Amino acid sequence: MxxxxxxxxxxxxxxxxxxxxxxxxxxxxxxxxxxxxxxxxxxxxxxxxxxxxxxxxxxxxxxxxxxxxxxxxxxxxxxxxxGVWPSDPVARAHARSLATEMHNGFGALRSVAPMNLWRPVEARSFPQEALQDVRRITRRWGEARARFGSSGDFLFGAFCAADAMYAPVATRLRTYAIEVDPVAAAYVEAIHAHPAFVAWKEAALKETGELAEDEVDWPVVKRV
Incomplete structure (x- = not known):
């Protein structure tokens, strides 16, 4: 089935x-x-x-x-x-921990920077709590890349569930032009370049439904 x-x-x-x-x-x-x-x-x-x-x-x-x-x-x-999770037990444990932290945390960033793929890349100011979330996230990315990511462009080398969990954050960092370190910036690029993400975004840009709570410039809706 x-x-x-x-x-x-x-x-x-x-x-x-x-x-x-x-x-x-x-x-x-x-x-x-x-x-x-x-x-x-x-x-x-x-x-x-x-x-x-x-x-x-x-x-x-x-x-x-x-x-x-x-x-x-x-x-x-x-x-x-x-390969939903890394095959190595140590990497797999680390990946599951990262994914769970994403599921349960970083609310300050998510509340002020909703995912919005058709908004043009444009910087805006954020409260310190949201920027602290960014620093925590990018530190986690750097740790994973340094320890487990040498075989590819993603957190654990090959794409896995942890990358799927953090992909929306990568879009937020780009959409709102949030400055990050070179390792995090390269990871954001890798997510955006993945063919699966490209297909999702292409479909997103064809949609017409607008949600006020996810448009930070409301009532203006900015579209690329």
């Missing part, structure tokens, strides 16, 4: 991006179902599939998996050959 991933708007839905990017980048076949976040019946449509009433949701036969981190773990169990 083909997996079905239910997602929200590609321009805005950072949580939807994470499993979609992982599955696409790692060659895990699935069907996509997009439910616009501003649809009048959004809650009803999603609650019919998931008790959380949020996207993303993965349908795998009788299994219903919600929350991006849970979806990634489900994929790792279902497709052990796909």
């Amino acid at each position: 083909v997996l079905r991933l239910i997602i929200g708007n590609k321009n805005y839905s950072s949580w939807s991006l994470r499993p979609w990017l992982a599955m696409t980048a790692l060659g895990i076949p699935f069907e996509e179902e997009l439910v616009p976040l501003d649809a009048p019946d959004f809650k009803e449509r999603i609650r019919a599939r998931s008790p959380a009433g949020k996207v993303p949701v993965l349908l795998d036969g009788e299994a219903v998996v919600w929350e991006s981190s849970a979806i990634l773990e489900h994929l790792a169990e279902r497709f052990p050959e796909k």
